[in-house]
Amino acid sequence: MRVLIVQNFDNTGPGQVETALVEAGAELDLRQAYRGDALPANAAGHDAMLVLGGAQSALDDDDHPYLPPLLSLIRDFADSGRSVLGICLGCQLLARAYGGKNLLGAAPEFGWRGVTRTREGAADPMLGAVPDAFTSFQWHDDTFTLPPGAVRLATSPAAENQAFRLGRAAYGIQFHFEADRSIVRQWTSMYPERVAERDPSWRYDVEAAAHGAAADATGLTLARAWVATIPQRAAALQATA
Numbered sequence: 741m742r743v744l745i746v747q748n749f750d751n752t753g754p755g756q757v758e759t760a761l762v763e764a765g766a767e768l769d770l771r772q773a774y775r776g777d778a779l780p781a782n783a784a785g786h787d788a789m790l791v792l793g794g795a796q797s798a799l800d801d802d803d804h805p806y807l808p809p810l811l812s813l814i815r816d817f818a819d820s821g822r823s824v825l826g827i828c829l830g831c832q833l834l835a836r837a838y839g840g841k842n843l844l845g846a847a848p849e850f851g852w853r854g855v856t857r858t859r860e861g862a863a864d865p866m867l868g869a870v871p872d873a874f875t876s877f878q879w880h881d882d883t884f885t886l887p888p889g890a891v892r893l894a895t896s897p898a899a900e901n902q903a904f905r906l907g908r909a910a911y912g913i914q915f916h917f918e919a920d921r922s923i924v925r926q927w928t929s930m931y932p933e934r935v936a937e938r939d940p941s942w943r944y945d946v947e948a949a950a951h952g953a954a955a956d957a958t959g960l961t962l963a964r965a966w967v968a969t970i971p972q973r974a975a976a977l978q979a980t981a
Contacts, residue, residue: 741766741970744786744817746810748774748794748829751930755918756956757790757825760963764970773806783816788823788970791830793916797882798832798842811837818910823969828880831903831912838887838906847883847899850938852876852951855902855915861893866911867903869965874958875951876915877924879938883914909969917959921952 743766745754754761754768761768769786771777774794780786791814801807814837818824826834836842852875861867883899886892887906894903894915902914919927928935928944935942 741788742786743768743788743790743970744780745770746779746789746791746830747772748792748796748804751926752793753923754790754792755923756920756959757827757918757963757966759960760967763964764967766967766970773810774804779806779809779813783813783820783822786817786822789814789817789825791824791826791833792918793828793830793879796829797844798829798836798884799844807833814910818907821908823908823966824910825966826912827918828914828916831914832882832884834906834910834912835884835887835890835901835904838890840887840890841885843883843885845881848881848938849878849896849898850935851878851942852947852955853878853896853898853915855894855896857894858892860891861903864891864893864905865909865969866905866962866965867893869961870958875955876917876958877919877955878915879927880914909966911966913962917955917962920956920959921948924948924952 743761745768771779773779796804814824814834832842855874855876857867857872884901886901886904890904890906892901892904896902899914904912925944
C-alpha cells in the first residue's frame, strides 16, 4: 500500500492519519508542495491520496501555482476509484475539483467543536465508525458548496458541510480529526497571534482537559476507518495487473 501525502503548510502533517497508515504497513510518499516538491503526474504509482490543510485558500492559485495541477491529480485519484482524503484545505480543494463553490471567510470556526453525522453519514464506511455526535478540532475561515453528486456525511451550526463523500471513497473532511492534543498544543504555541485573533480567551490546557481525550479517540477511529478503505482498491489493482 503506497499513499501520497500532499502537505500544504508548515506544521500541518498527517498526525493521526499517519498513525493509522503506519499501523497498516503503508509506504508514505510525502510531498511538501508548498515548498516546491513536485507532484506525481498521475495516480498510477499510488493506492491512495491524502491532502492536508493550510492557511491559504483553495482559490489561491496566484501565490500557490501548484493548486491547479493538484486539482487534476485529485480528480485522477478519485476517478480511478482510489481512496482520497482531503482535510480542511484539502477538503475545500476536493470540493473545488468537482465543481463545488469555495466560500471564502463564510464560516470561521476555531477550537474543539461539536459535529453531527447525517443519516447518510451513519451508513458510511468512514463516518459510520463514530457516534452520531462527536467533538473535533476546528480551525478554518472558509467553506464550500457540495459538488454535484456528493453525499453530505456530517454537519455543524457553523459549517453545514463538515464532511462529504464522492464516489467510492473520496472524502472531504473539514474538521481536523488528524490533530490530536499534541498537535493542537504545538499550533497554539507556534501561532499565538493567529490563535488570539480567533479566540482571545483561548486556554489550551482548559480546552484540552475538557475535550481532548474524546476528540483524539474519535480522530484515530476515523483515521483507521479511512485507511481500511484503501486495501479494497489495492487488491483490485493487483487483480487486474
